[in-house]
Amino acid sequence: MNALAQEKDNDDLRSLYQEIILDHGKSPRNMRVVEHATCTAKGNNPMCGDKVTVSARVKNGVIEDLAFEGKGCAISIASASMMSQALKGRTTDAARRLMAAVQGLCTGKADVAQAKAAVPELTEAVDELAALSGVRQFPTRVKCATLPWQALVSCLDGAGTATTEK
Amino acid sequence: MTTAAIRKATLPNFDVNRIRDDFPILSRKVHGKPLVYLDSAASAQKPRQVIEAITRAYSEDYANVHRGAYYLSEKSTSDYEAAREKVRAFINAASTAEIVFTKGATEAINLVASSFGRAFIKAGDEIVLTTLEHHSNLVPWDLLRSATGCVLRHVPIQTDGSVRLEDFAAVIGPKTKLVAVAHISNVLGTILPIRQVADLAHAAGAKMLVDGCQGIVHAAVDVQALGCDFYVFSGHKLYGPTGIGVLWGRENLLDAMPPYQGGGDMIETVGLDACTWAGLPAKFEAGTPPIVEAIGLGAAIDYVASHDPDAVRAHEHALITYAMERLPEVPGLRLIGTAPGKASVQSFVIDGAHPHDIATVLDRSGVCVRAGHHCAQPLMEALGVSATARASFGIYSLQSEIDVLVAALKKAREMLA
Numbered sequence: 001m002n003a004l005a006q007e008k009d010n011d012d013l014r015s016l017y018q019e020i021i022l023d024h025g026k027s028p029r030n031m032r033v034v035e036h037a038t039c040t041a042k043g044n045n046p047m048c049g050d051k052v053t054v055s056a057r058v059k060n061g062v063i064e065d066l067a068f069e070g071k072g073c074a075i076s077i078a079s080a081s082m083m084s085q086a087l088k089g090r091t092t093d094a095a096r097r098l099m100a101a102v103q104g105l106c107t108g109k110a111d112v113a114q115a116k117a118a119v120p121e122l123t124e125a126v127d128e129l130a131a132l133s134g135v136r137q138f139p140t141r142v143k144c145a146t147l148p149w150q151a152l153v154s155c156l157d158g159a160g161t162a163t164t165e166k
Numbered sequence: 167m168t169t170a171a172i173r174k175a176t177l178p179n180f181d182v183n184r185i186r187d188d189f190p191i192l193s194r195k196v197h198g199k200p201l202v203y204l205d206s207a208a209s210a211q212k213p214r215q216v217i218e219a220i221t222r223a224y225s226e227d228y229a230n231v232h233r234g235a236y237y238l239s240e241k242s243t244s245d246y247e248a249a250r251e252k253v254r255a256f257i258n259a260a261s262t263a264e265i266v267f268t269k270g271a272t273e274a275i276n277l278v279a280s281s282f283g284r285a286f287i288k289a290g291d292e293i294v295l296t297t298l299e300h301h302s303n304l305v306p307w308d309l310l311r312s313a314t315g316c317v318l319r320h321v322p323i324q325t326d327g328s329v330r331l332e333d334f335a336a337v338i339g340p341k342t343k344l345v346a347v348a349h350i351s352n353v354l355g356t357i358l359p360i361r362q363v364a365d366l367a368h369a370a371g372a373k374m375l376v377d378g379c380q381g382i383v384h385a386a387v388d389v390q391a392l393g394c395d396f397y398v399f400s401g402h403k404l405y406g407p408t409g410i411g412v413l414w415g416r417e418n419l420l421d422a423m424p425p426y427q428g429g430g431d432m433i434e435t436v437g438l439d440a441c442t443w444a445g446l447p448a449k450f451e452a453g454t455p456p457i458v459e460a461i462g463l464g465a466a467i468d469y470v471a472s473h474d475p476d477a478v479r480a481h482e483h484a485l486i487t488y489a490m491e492r493l494p495e496v497p498g499l500r501l502i503g504t505a506p507g508k509a510s511v512q513s514f515v516i517d518g519a520h521p522h523d524i525a526t527v528l529d530r531s532g533v534c535v536r537a538g539h540h541c542a543q544p545l546m547e548a549l550g551v552s553a554t555a556r557a558s559f560g561i562y563s564l565q566s567e568i569d570v571l572v573a574a575l576k577k578a579r580e581m582l583a
Contacts, residue, residue, distance in 0.1 A: 005198035
C-alpha cells in the first residue's frame with residue numbers, strides 16, 4: 001500500500017465527513033414540520049431510498065420558516081439541516097441563488113469565492129455550506145448533498161415532488 | 167469459526183486460492199488497496215473461462231442464430247442451443263423446450279406476469295407473495311393487479327428473517343392462482359421452504375413461481391425436486407454475463423400461454439390477417455436473442471459444475487458462520503437476517519452510522535459492500551429500517567476478507583458515529 005494514496009484517502013474521507021457535517025448529521029436543526037406551511041415538497045433518491053420532505057412558510061417572497069423531515073445519510077441530513085438554518089428569514093430569490101451556488105460547490109463547477117459572489121448577502125452560510133464540497137471526490141454522493149435543495153426548489157415552485165433521477 | 171474449523175468444513179478438493187486465480191479482477195487494487203469484493207449478491211465477478219468463451223464466440227464463431235444456411239450461423243446456433251442444454255441439465259428440467267432465454271430474471275418474471283397473468287388471472291383471483299421479495303418479484307404483479315383487478319397477498323416475515331410455513335398456509339386458499347416467492351432472500355439470506363410451499367400451492371390448485379436469482383447460486387436447484395412450476399434466474403449472479411436470464415416453466419404451461427412479445431424468430435407463419443406461433447421455446451424468444459450472453463452463461467454453468475457443489479456450499483457456509491460471529495465485534499452493529507441455515511448474504515446496521523456513509527468509508531479500504539434498500543423497500547419497512555449495509559460472499563470469497571471488512575467497519579464507526 002502506497003503511503004501517499006493512503007493519506008489521500010484519509011484526507012478525502014476527512015473532508016467529506018468534517019466535524020460540521022457529522023454534527024448536523026447527528027443533531028439536525030429544524031427537523032420538524034413548519035406550522036401553517038404554505039408549501040411542502042418531497043425529495044426522493046430512488047437509487048438509495050433516501051427521502052426528505054421540506055416544508056416552508058413563505059410570505060411576500062420571504063421564507064418565514066423552513067424545516068425538513070426525512071431519513072438519509074449524514075450528508076443528506078447535514079445538507080438539509082444547514083439549508084434550513086441558512087435560509088430562514090431570507091428571500092426566495094436568495095434561496096434559489098444559494099441552491100445554484102451549493103450545486104456548483106458540490107459538483108466542483110464553482111469555488112467558494114464564486115459562490116459568495118452569487119449570494120453576497122449569505123457569505124457566512126456559504127462558508128458553512130462549503131463543507132459539503134467534500135462530495136466532489138465521491139461522485140455517487142453528490143446527489144445526497146443536493147437532494148434537500150432540489151426538494152426546496154420544488155417546494156418554492158409548488159411542484160410537490162423532486163427526484164434525483166430526471 | 168476458527169481457521170482450522172473452516173479447513174475441516176471445506177472439502178479437500180476445494181482450493182479457494184486456485185479458484186481466485188480464475189477471476190482476473192480479484193487481483194486488482196481499488197484506491198491502492200487489494201480489492202475485497204463483498205457484493206456478489208448484486209452481481210458476481212467473472213472467471214477467465216467465461217470471459218474467454220465470450221471472446222471466442224465473438225472472434226471465431228459469431229453470426230446470427232436460426233437463420234443463415236451457412237457454416238457460421240449453424241455453429242452459432244449450435245453453440246446457443248448447447249447453452250440451453252447446459253441450463254436444462256443444471257436445473258434438471260425435463261426438456262430444452264422448457265428453457266426460455268430472457269435478458270434477465272426481471273424479464274422472465276415480467277414474461278410470466280404478462281403472458282400467464284393475462285391468460286389465466288382475472289379480477290378477484292389472488293397472487294401470494296412475501297414481504298421479503300425483490301422489487302422484480304413485486305412490481306410485475308402490481309402491474310398485473312392494475313390490469314386485471316387481481317388481489318396481491320403478502321406472507322409476513324419473522325424478526326430473524328425467516329418465513330413460517332403456517333403463514334403461507336394461512337394465506338394460500340381457494341382463490342390463489344399463483345404463489346411467487348424468492349428461493350433465497352437477497353437481503354437476508356433466508357432460504358425459503360420451496361418444496362412445502364409448492365405443495366401448499368398445488369393443493370389449492372395454484373401454480374408456483376420461484377425467483378431463483380440467489381437460489382441458483384447458493385442452493386442445489388433441481389426443479390423436479392423443488393416441485394415448482396416456474397423458476398427464473400439471471401446469468402450475472404452465477405458468474406456469467408449480464409443481459410441473459412432464464413425462465414424455466416413446465417411445458418404444458420408454456421404451451422398454454424400466449425406469446426409475450428411479437429417479432430422475428432417466434433413465428434411459424436406470418437400473414438397480413440393471421441399469424442401462427444413457433445413451438446417452444448422459440449415462441450417466447452422474439453427477435454435476435456442474447457446469443458453470446460447465452461454462450462457465456464453456458465460457460466459459467468460449466469465452471470460452476472466443475473466444482474463439487476457440496477464443497478462450494480461448505481465453503482460458503484463456513485464464511486457466513488464466520489461473518490456472523492465476527493461482525494458483532496463492531497460496536498453498535500446489529501445483524502439483520504439470522505434465520506437458521508441461511509445463505510452467505512449478511513445485512514447489518516450500525517447505530518449512528520448510515521449504511522451509505524459506511525459503504526463510502528469502506529470503499530476507501532478497498533471493500534465493496536452494498537448499501538441501501540436492496541430493491542426491497544417493503545422488506546425494509548417490515549424490518550423498521552430505511553436501509554442496510556450488506557456483505558455477500560461467493561465461491562471466491564476468503565475468510566481473511568471478513569477480517570478486512572470488520573477492521574474497516576471499526577474504522578468507519580470511529581469516523582462516523
